[in-house]
Amino acid sequence: MNISKRRLAIAGLISISLVAAACGGDEETAETTEAPAAETTAAPAADTTEAPAADTTEAPAADTTAAPAEGGELELAAGEVFVTGSSTVEPVSIRVGELAAELSGGDLAVTVEGPGTGDGFQKFCEGGADVTGASRPIRDEEAQACADAGIEFVELEVAFDGLTVATSPANTAIECLDNAALYALLGPESEGFENWSDANDLATEVGSNYVPFPDAPLVVNGPGEESGTYDSFVEFAIADIAEERGTDEFTRADYASSPNDNLIVEGIEGADTSLGWVGYAFYKAEQGRMKSIAIEGEDGTCVAPTDETIADGSYPYSRSLYIYVNTASAAENPAVASYVELYLSDQGLIDQVGAAGYVSLPPDRVEATRSAWSA
Known part of the structure; x- marks a missing residue:
């Protein structure tokens, strides 16, 4: 240099x-x-x-x-x-x-x-x-x-x-979500929701296309506020809706957070109806333990994270x-x-x-x- x-x-x-x-x-x-x-x-x-x-x-x-x-x-x-x-x-x-x-x-x-x-x-x-x-x-x-x-x-x-949103492979009820659904499940207004179905009314209110959610335990694992992956998730899924609704641009606080991605993977794997988010490489290395959730893009198409969709920018959370x-x-x-x-x-x-x-x-x-x- x-x-x-x-x-x-x-x-x-x-x-x-x-x-x-x-x-x-x-x-x-x-x-x-x-x-x-x-x-x-x-x-x-x-x-x-x-x-x-x-x-x-x-x-x-x-x-x-x-x-x-x-x-x-x-x-x-x-x-x-x-x-x-x-x-x-x-x-x-x-x-x-x-x-x-x-x-x-x-x-x-x-x-x-x-x-x-x-x-x-x-x-x-x-x-x-x-x-x-x-x-x-x-x-x-x-x-x-x-x-x-x-x-x-x-x-x-x-x-x-x-950035990969994931759940357990056993969770066959969830294949794709939009930002409104993720806001309802993980945003600042979801504090205290213990089941996926607890978020149904809020998800409907903010315009999600993926309600109703299953009546099953909502077990959340993800990075904490020290993490850039946390910041990126807030930017992608939470910030715009939070601004429209006048709420804080944060996720809910009542979830298992860790700076260790491997512990997040363990948490996602450990509950049949889990929900969490990690970097793509951690998901890619542990695909047998997690299932990625496709994200709905602006055109309404559900796009899963792959090398190709990340490379061409079609995956919304690239x-x-x-x-x-x-x-x-x-x-x-x-x-x-x-x-x-x-x-x-x-x-x-x-x-x-x-x-x-x-x-x-x-x-x-x-x-x-x-x-x-x-x-």
């Missing part, structure tokens, strides 16, 4: 086009690889921009040699890197870290944690991490916190995800995934720059993204990400 060139200013308004979308979120687990965290230093603020939406396809498995984005052999610097943030992005970051260790003979050591998008931004903007993953764009107040602390960063789109890099850390610690270069190589953006269960960016979005890093 050429740090002396134009930087992206964090004070600017960040506009995001989510095409293939959810950990904090989405989304956050506590799994880490073992290596001490690298120090970070403060730098002045910078702007971020984002590429437009596009179609994408997945690509084949990774080679055993490292190569940079533009071709040729990539030399990895020795050192330590600390990555925090979204548990949705965490599996990709771990895989890239493991590849870095393998290709460097252990000289490049990367520690990855996944406490959640929101918690990750907090740590990152305090100078406590070199890189943070995010399942949503940085918020204005988070960017301001970075600016106040003198943290300069670059935003890099790395993959597409599809979104982008990101990493944010402390540019001062990258300039002062060659290991950070090496890790990001590997992340943005074909081995990262194609091989490791696909291996983690997400959808790779199309060529124009890959080029935009690499251009943002090299600027």
Whole structure:
């Protein structure tokens, strides 16, 4: 990365086009690889921009040699890197870290944690991490916190995800839902609903096409408010109806929330009439334990999350995934720059993204990400 060139200013308004979308979120687990965290230093603020939406396809498995984005052999610097943030992005970051260790003979050591998008931004903007993953764009107040602390960063789109609403495979009564149904079942006015059928009147009032619901226990599992997947779900399913009705843009509070996606999967599997939401990769890896619920789009068609529907944007809950890099850390610690270069190589953006269960960016979005890093 050429740090002396134009930087992206964090004070600017960040506009995001989510095409293939959810950990904090989405989304956050506590799994880490073992290596001490690298120090970070403060730098002045910078702007971020984002590429437009596009179609994408997945690509084949990774080679055993490292190569940079533009071709040729990539030399990895020795050192330590600390990555925090979204548990949705965490599996990709771990895989890239493991590849870095393998290709460097252990000289490049990367520690990855996944406490959640929101918690990750907090740590990152305090100078406590070199890189943070995010399942949503940085918020204005988070960017301001970075600016106040003198943290300069670059935003890099790395993959597409599809926030997946799921239930138990035993729940044959539910195959597709619309936003109105999800608002009635999981929104702020659903507090205290213990059965699916308790939401019938509210769902009818807000215009759902999927009432009546079954008279069966409603057991809800999902990420907590620290998660970017929580934020994405609120944006997709709750926010518009809440605004129309003058209610808070939150989910109900009385459900089993966890920053650990694996625990959410266990909760969804554990009740025959469960309801919950996770990132697509966690659903894809555990399809035998969960059943995805199709989401009704604007044209009334029910669309299930697949690689294809996430890639072409037809799945209504598609979104982008990101990493944010402390540019001062990258300039002062060659290991950070090496890790990001590997992340943005074909081995990262194609091989490791696909291996983690997400959808790779199309060529124009890959080029935009690499251009943002090299600027």
